[in-house]
Amino acid sequence: MKVLTILGARPQFIKAAPVSRVLRQEITELIIHTGQHYDANMSDIFFDELNIPKPDYNLGIGSGNHGKQTGEMLAKIEEIILKESPNFVLVYGDTNSTLAGALAAAKLHVPIVHIEAGLRSFNKRMPEEVNRILTDNVSSLLLCPTETAIQNLTNENIKDGVYNIGDVMYDAVLYNKTLAESTSTILEREELQSKDYLLITIHRAENTDDVDRMKSILDAFSQIADKKVWPIHPRTKKKLEDYGFQLDQIPNLQVIEPVGYLDMLSLEMNAKKIVTDSGGVQKEAYFAEVPCVTVRDQTEWVETLIEDANILTGTDTTKIVEAVQKQVSPSYTPVFGDGKTAEKVLALLKEYEN
Known part of the structure; x- marks a missing residue:
């Protein structure tokens, strides 16, 4: 075959x-x-x-x-x-x-x-x-x-x-989780403390191709006092430059280059909350039992929404800020x-x- x-x-x-x-x-x-x-x-x-x-x-x-x-x-x-x-x-x-x-x-x-x-x-x-x-x-x-x-x-x-x-992503996380824990040095390299930062990933065209949606997302990041770490997607970086947005104006934001999968797993497992528009990252957050905020209007992963394990906000600035600040304690059931x-x-x- x-x-x-x-x-x-x-x-x-x-x-x-x-x-x-x-x-x-x-x-x-x-x-x-x-x-x-x-x-x-x-x-x-x-x-x-x-x-x-x-x-x-x-x-x-x-x-x-x-x-x-x-x-x-x-x-x-x-x-x-x-x-x-x-x-x-x-x-x-x-x-x-x-x-x-x-x-x-x-x-x-x-x-x-x-x-x-x-x-x-x-x-x-x-x-x-x-x-x-x-x-x-x-x-x-x-x-x-x-x-x-x-x-x-x-x-x-x-x-x-x-x-x-x-x-199949659950297979991948189970296989690689231990390897990430033992080999990734991303926290040390970026001088991060476990559970002391928000992890950000933004790449969906519905967001990056719309200047108003991106402005709303960035306004929310400006209002969130927590330390924020953003491994930025090359396409997203170019779009933000085209729009004239200055990420260095956002307080407490640490923009880093794209990272490998093991480093990403480590960042996800050690984040106190994740803000994303990625379907895969929503699931990885769920597998890692880390609360997630999804800046999209819909999600194909509706299972993650149970008990606010994942909160859908769209790109409304106020909703993003409120979701990040909301205290949640979901139980993560094996639905995958x-x-x-x-x-x-x-x-x-x-x-x-x-």
């Missing part, structure tokens, strides 16, 4: 690590890196840290408008599928790389396996939502992380090949599986092939 795995963005590298580890024990896996995240700090470091095999193909697409980026990926992935004749094309999540891989495979009648199927924010203005819906509708195996995702697909009359296998998701992926591939 040969599986072609499509990766392109940081969260996908994290998700792929435990799955690749299991797949390669029994079958052939080839990795295509589209180059969607092309900064070394956002890409190469994850292959090194997580012991993911180096990509067999690197398309080097880089950034660009959604149509151009997706179209270039589609054309190049199609060529590779024709050359390699895989039994399956495996895609993760909701990026342009995911959609391009799914469309290329669908046109060539290669079965598509979508890991993290069934997620919905119910906001089609988000490019990620469009990517999810389209990918789910052409996939043969829809591997869902939660019962909510199963229900979302049922509501859309997608019922064949649908399985709840748990969340048992940490054996990768093994279930392999078992389903073997079952489907037979």
Whole structure:
């Protein structure tokens, strides 16, 4: 059996690590890196840290408008599928790389396996939502992380090949948590004390591409007295520079370069609260049992909202400040599986092939 795995963005590298580890024990896996995240700090470091095999193909697409980026990926992935004749094309999540891989495979009648199927924010203005819906509708195996995702697909009359296998990111966190604790020196390097800072991550286009939304978010950060640490995404940094925002005017804000996965886990585990617009970081906060504030209007991870473990604020300045200051004591229930998701992926591939 040969599986072609499509990766392109940081969260996908994290998700792929435990799955690749299991797949390669029994079958052939080839990795295509589209180059969607092309900064070394956002890409190469994850292959090194997580012991993911180096990509067999690197398309080097880089950034660009959604149509151009997706179209270039589609054309190049199609060529590779024709050359390699895989039994399956495996895609993760909701990026342009995911959609391009799914469309290329669908046109060539290669079965598509979508890991993290069934997620919905119910906001089609988000490019990620469009990517999810389209990918789910052409996939043969829809591997869902939660019962909510199963229900979302049922509501859309997608019922064949649908399985709840748990969340592969939980596999990754369990595997890497101890390693992060023993090897990461990010707290020492940045002179941080555990539970003495807020961790910030902002990268979603719905926020970064809207000057008013970014202004509201930054106004909230200015009003929050706590120490704030922000490993800034390259695209976010450029947008803020284009808008003329001066981050050095925000009190007690420590802006740092993007960090590797183990350092990020360490920052998450030691934060007293996390402020993010990232789906992955919302879950990692939940796994680390660290309260989260999500500066989006919807979340596809509704399970994290129970007992204010995660609070949705949109970009309203007052709501962000109030959510950060709110004292919460949620109980973190195991709604994301048992940490054996990768093994279930392999078992389903073997079952489907037979």
